[in-house]
Amino acid sequence: MTLSEKHNRTSYPKGKQKLYQQMVELPKSYNVVALSKVNKVRATQLMKIRKKFHKDIIIKVIKNRVTQKAFEKISDVPGIDKLSSQLEGQCALMFTNISPFKLNLIFDQNKVFLPAKGGDVTKIEIMIPAGDTGITPGPVLSEFKEANVPTRIDQGTIWVSKDAVIARPGDVISTKLASLLSKLNIKPIEAGIIVNYAIADKLVFAENDLRIDLDEFKNELSRSHNESISLAVESSYFTKESMGFLLSKAFKHAQSLATESNYLSKDTVGSIISIEENKAQNVANKLKNKGYSFS
Numbered sequence: 001m002t003l004s005e006k007h008n009r010t011s012y013p014k015g016k017q018k019l020y021q022q023m024v025e026l027p028k029s030y031n032v033v034a035l036s037k038v039n040k041v042r043a044t045q046l047m048k049i050r051k052k053f054h055k056d057i058i059i060k061v062i063k064n065r066v067t068q069k070a071f072e073k074i075s076d077v078p079g080i081d082k083l084s085s086q087l088e089g090q091c092a093l094m095f096t097n098i099s100p101f102k103l104n105l106i107f108d109q110n111k112v113f114l115p116a117k118g119g120d121v122t123k124i125e126i127m128i129p130a131g132d133t134g135i136t137p138g139p140v141l142s143e144f145k146e147a148n149v150p151t152r153i154d155q156g157t158i159w160v161s162k163d164a165v166i167a168r169p170g171d172v173i174s175t176k177l178a179s180l181l182s183k184l185n186i187k188p189i190e191a192g193i194i195v196n197y198a199i200a201d202k203l204v205f206a207e208n209d210l211r212i213d214l215d216e217f218k219n220e221l222s223r224s225h226n227e228s229i230s231l232a233v234e235s236s237y238f239t240k241e242s243m244g245f246l247l248s249k250a251f252k253h254a255q256s257l258a259t260e261s262n263y264l265s266k267d268t269v270g271s272i273i274s275i276e277e278n279k280a281q282n283v284a285n286k287l288k289n290k291g292y293s294f295s
Contacts, residue, residue, distance in 0.1 A: 019062045023070030023093075026058065027077045030095040034103055034198040035083055038092045045112055045191050046092065052110070057103070058095040067093065079199035086197045100198035104210045111192035115182050118175030126167040126181070126188045133158045133184060143180040 027033050038046060038061065050059045064087040071084040096103060116122070128149050135158045144151045150161040167173060167188070173181075181188060198205045232242035233249060258268045259275070 016066060019060070020066050020070050022060065023062070023067050024073050026060075026093075026095045027071070027074055027080055030058075031097045032095070032100055032103070032198060032200040033077070033080070033083060034094040034096070034100055034195045035086055036092045036094065036193050037089060037196050038193070039090045041092075041191065041193060045114070046193070048112070049107070049110060049193060053106070056096055056098060059092055060095075061090070061092045064088065064091060067091075077199070078202040079204040082204055083197055083199050092193070094195075100195055100200050100205055100210055101212060103198070104195045105212065105214065107193040107195065111190055113187040114189045114191050115187050116173045116178040116189050118173065118178050120173045120178070120189050122167050122171055122173060122188050123169055123190050124188060125165055125169060126186065128160055128164045128166055128184060128186070130160050130162045133160060135183060140180070140183060143176055143183075147177055147180055 046059070046061070050057075068084050068087055071080050074080050094103070098106070128147075132154070136156065137153050137158055141151065141158065144158065144160075147164075147166045149164040149166060152159050152161055166177065173188075194207065195205075195210050196207045198210065229242055229245065231237075232239055233245045236246060238246060255267055255271075257263075258265060259271045262272055264272060
């Protein structure tokens with residue numbers, strides 16, 4: 001063994017060598033490699049996601065430099081170099097065969113609410129509801145007072161007199177308020193994983209590319225569907241979707257033509273008689289205005 005080999009063996013622990021090898025092999029084994037910045041993601045949340053989707057998504061959180069060194073060895077995965085350049089701060093790498101768009105939707109649907117910590121910024125309105133808190137009176141009363149929550153003592157516990165909004169979207173939660181919310185078992189901090197960067201099918205996707213408003217997407221599909229049927233009907237293009245509308249349109253046109261030409265059928269006889277009755281009544285009214293009378 002040369003001095004250099006001995007140095008490498010002693011410099012890199014077996015665990016790090018194993019992770020390095022995984023980073024070389026995993027991008028070649030899956031269709032999608034995704035990166036998520038997890039600086040503000042709590043470990044418990046990442047563990048829940050990892051446990052829930054362990055069969056479909058491999059999640060690795062390792063040192064960026066080790067990953068970048070491994071990715072330098074990969075030449076047959078398009079975009080891996082661009083993804084490597086995004087490795088800054090605390091990152092999680094995900095290897096999967098799930099589309100990165102669907103992956104983002106999965107994470108969005110698996111957001112959790114966590115207890116607040118001092119300095120957290122709330123994205124929602126936080127309200128303490130009226131009722132029995134179950135908390136025994138003591139120093140905690142000052143926390144309620146400081147948060148402008150009206151209270152009363154009843155049967156040995158603190159009651160909130162009426163619903164109290166204590167924070168609005170964008171507010172920074174103080175340490176004292178976080179402590180009060182914890183005592184009340186209120187978890188106001190929405191936490192979730194976001195795919196910040198991904199490579200799939202030889203394409204590179206940034207975070208904005210992967211954001212999908214599902215409701216807006218459904219509405220857009222619905223609008224497009226309706227507009228395409230309208231166009232098919234106007235151009236008399238037959239499909240299983242437009243057939244019913246075209247037949248209905250043709251029937252109305254045929255009925256209108258038959259009525260205008262006084263062609264009697266079971267579908268037009270009522271309309272023709274009604275039209276002729278109106279004509280006769282108009283003639284009768286004109287004659288009556290000229291002094292003619294009808295017995």
